[in-house]
Amino acid sequence: DIQMTQSPSSLSASVGDRVTITCRAGQTVGIYLNWYQQKPGKAPNLLIYAASSLQSGVPSRFSGSGSGTDFTLTISSLQPEDFASYYCQQSYTNPYSFGQGTKLEIK
Amino acid sequence: QVTLKESGPALVKPTQTLTLTCNFSGFSLTTSGMRVSWIRQPPGKALEWLARIDWDDAKIYSTSLETRLTISKDISKNQVVLTMANMDPVDTATYFCARFYGGHPQLDYWGQGILVTVSA
Numbered sequence: 001d002i003q004m005t006q007s008p009s010s011l012s013a014s015v016g017d018r019v020t021i022t023c024r025a026g027q028t029v030g031i032y033l034n035w036y037q038q039k040p041g042k043a044p045n046l047l048i049y050a051a052s053s054l055q056s057g058v059p060s061r062f063s064g065s066g067s068g069t070d071f072t073l074t075i076s077s078l079q080p081e082d083f084a085s086y087y088c089q090q091s092y093t094n095p096y097s098f099g100q101g102t103k104l105e106i107k
Numbered sequence: 108q109v110t111l112k113e114s115g116p117a118l119v120k121p122t123q124t125l126t127l128t129c130n131f132s133g134f135s136l137t138t139s140g141m142r143v144s145w146i147r148q149p150p151g152k153a154l155e156w157l158a159r160i161d162w163d164d165a166k167i168y169s170t171s172l173e174t175r176l177t178i179s180k181d182i183s184k185n186q187v188v189l190t191m192a193n194m195d196p197v198d199t200a201t202y203f204c205a206r207f208y209g210g211h212p213q214l215d216y217w218g219q220g221i222l223v224t225v226s227a
Contacts, residue, residue: 001170001171031211032211032212034213034214036154036214038154042219043203043205043218043219043220044154044203044214044217045217046213046214046215049209049213050209050210050211050213051211053211055213055215087153087154089154089156091207091211091212091213094159094167094168094170095156095169095170095171096144096156096159097156098153098154098155098156099153100153101154
């Protein structure tokens with residue numbers, strides 16, 4: 001199984017800040033890497049697929065980069081609605097494992 | 108538009124078999140490349156991918172749970188069914204179904220989830 005490790009596990013930031021979340025895969029996953037946002041009590045919402053492609057309807061302040069084993073999700077200027085949990089997921093091979101999540105909180 | 112919705116029991120007893128149904132609309136599971144997956148999330152914990160069924164009836168299971176899981180589809184009803192045998196309290200979680208689609212597949216549409224509690 002491919003282990004996905006996110007850092008940090010939690011993060012405090014202010015509105016307007018630039019934030020970066022990192023995801024590392026235990027072995028190469030190419031660009032088979034997706035990012036999701038989840039708010040309390042809700043289903044996850046796809047933000048980024050194939051490492052860097054922005055899902056339709058997602059604000060352009062979200063961006064993704066990386067390939068192989070190291071990936072990043074960047075929010076260029078935090079908005080109040082961005083305070084949530086974020087998960088990476090590899091879709092390279094079964095099981096399509098998720099990272100442990102990063103909780104983004106208001107400072 | 109694409110929608111998915113999970114249904115099933117909110118409470119099951121230990122050792123029982125859980126049966127969950129995902130009713131979907133807005134896409135067809137006969138379309139090449141289309142897949143539906145199940146994912147779960149214990150309270151306060153991370154997401155865990157469980158199983159996948161494809162347009163061609165291929166089935167893939169989590170390696171750690173494959174002996175307990177069965178996934179199936181009913182095209183005529185636009186349903187995907189997941190069964191999980193021998194339920195345990197550690198299986199208490201919100202269970203989601205989601206469409207899994209694309210050349211670099213992603214879970215692009217999700218159901219709202221259903222909380223299943225395992226307790227005697």
